[in-house]
Amino acid sequence: GESVGLHLPTLSVQEGDNSIINCAYSNSASDYFIWYKQESGKGPQFIIDIRSNMDKRQGQRVTVLLNKTVKHLSLQIAATQPGDSAVYFCAENQAGTALIFGKGTTLSVSS
Amino acid sequence: SQTIHQWPATLVQPVGSPLSLECTVEGTSNPNLYWYRQAAGRGLQLLFYSVGIGQISSEVPQNLSASRPQDRQFILSSKKLLLSDSGFYLCAWSEGAPNIQYFGAGTRLSVL
Numbered sequence: 001g002e003s004v005g006l007h008l009p010t011l012s013v014q015e016g017d018n019s020i021i022n023c024a025y026s027n028s029a030s031d032y033f034i035w036y037k038q039e040s041g042k043g044p045q046f047i048i049d050i051r052s053n054m055d056k057r058q059g060q061r062v063t064v065l066l067n068k069t070v071k072h073l074s075l076q077i078a079a080t081q082p083g084d085s086a087v088y089f090c091a092e093n094q095a096g097t098a099l100i101f102g103k104g105t106t107l108s109v110s111s
Numbered sequence: 112s113q114t115i116h117q118w119p120a121t122l123v124q125p126v127g128s129p130l131s132l133e134c135t136v137e138g139t140s141n142p143n144l145y146w147y148r149q150a151a152g153r154g155l156q157l158l159f160y161s162v163g164i165g166q167i168s169s170e171v172p173q174n175l176s177a178s179r180p181q182d183r184q185f186i187l188s189s190k191k192l193l194l195s196d197s198g199f200y201l202c203a204w205s206e207g208a209p210n211i212q213y214f215g216a217g218t219r220l221s222v223l
Contacts, residue, residue, distance in 0.1 A: 032209050043117075043201050043214030044155070051209070089154065093210045098145075098170070103154040 012108045019080045021105045023073040023090035030100075032093035035064060035075045038104070039086045047075070047088075077107075085109045113138035117202045117215030124222055130175075130189040132218050134202030137183065142204040144185040145212060146177055149199040161185060197222045 013019050025033070031052045036044035050057045050064045050073075057064050063076040073090050087106050091099040117134045124130060136142050146158040157170045159177035167177050174193050178186045185202060199219055203212040 034211060036214075041217070041219070043203075043217045046211055046213060049209065049211060091212075098157055098160060099210060099212055101155045 008105055009103070010106045010108065012110065013080050015080060015082060015109055015111045017080050019075075019077040019084070019107060019109075021075045021077075021088050021107065023075075023102050025071050025073060025090070025092050027092065027094055027100075028068070028071065030092040030094050033064070033066060033073050034091045034093070034099065035062075035073075036089045036091065036101075037084075037086045038089065044089060080107075080109050082109045082111060113204070113213070115202060115204055115213060115215040117218060119218060120216065121219045122221070124192050124220065126194055126222055127191050130187070130192050130196070130220070132187040132200055132202075132220075134185045134187075134215055135183055136204045139183070139204070139206060141182060142206055143210075143212075144179060145203040145205075146175075146185065146187045147201040147203065149201060149217075151198075155201065159187070192222045194222050196220065 034049045035047040037047050038044040048059045048062050048064050050066050055066055061078045065074045077084055085108055087104040089104045090102045093099055114137045143162050145160045147155040148158055149155050159167055159169055161167050161179045164179055164182055174196060175187060175189050197220055199217050201217045202215040205212045
């Protein structure tokens with residue numbers, strides 16, 4: 001079936017580096033993508049979203065890139081901080097009320 | 112602004128006991144409501160969603176049920192818990208398109 005996945009389950013970076021978290025999706029009909037951040041023991045928190053008619057969207061220290069040709073989504077975090085340590089999920093909306101979530105990438109930031 | 116409340120935060124229940132988890136949303140009307148389960152180190156599995164009072168869609172056949180007695184209240188229940196029901200349960204809401212879902216703090220359920 002259709003699914004959303006991530007290339008790497010874990011990513012370790014140094015404080016101040018830029019982080020790139022990747023996500024591959026398989027349903028070309030998905031019209032909307034979302035990135036969530038989940039800290040330990042808490043619910044996922046919305047970070048940024050992007051519509052399928054866009055290639056790039058920027059937020060505060062975060063940028064999401066969408067490559068529909070290869071069905072790839074990425075989240076870039078600039079100047080990564082220890083507080084960015086969490087599990088990051090991508091999710092795709094398939095023209096319905098349900099989101100399909102990926103398995104998540106654990107980002108570890110060391111000082 | 113909208114807020115979502117989910118309780119309790121943690122729960123330890125014996126096998127065979129009933130379950131009732133409650134979720135309420137404030138600051139919005141007629142939201143879509145969702146229940147997810149997250150196993151340790153895993154992604155989110157959609158259990159139920161509701162687009163209105165009394166309207167429940169089940170995504171996964173299981174030992175659980177959901178109800179929406181009021182517009183902004185969503186309840187997850189079980190008559191008899193199984194060991195496999197242990198996990199982290201998350202409630203979420205959205206206002207339709209775009210389908211950005213906002214999550215509660217979650218309930219950690221341990222069935223022993």
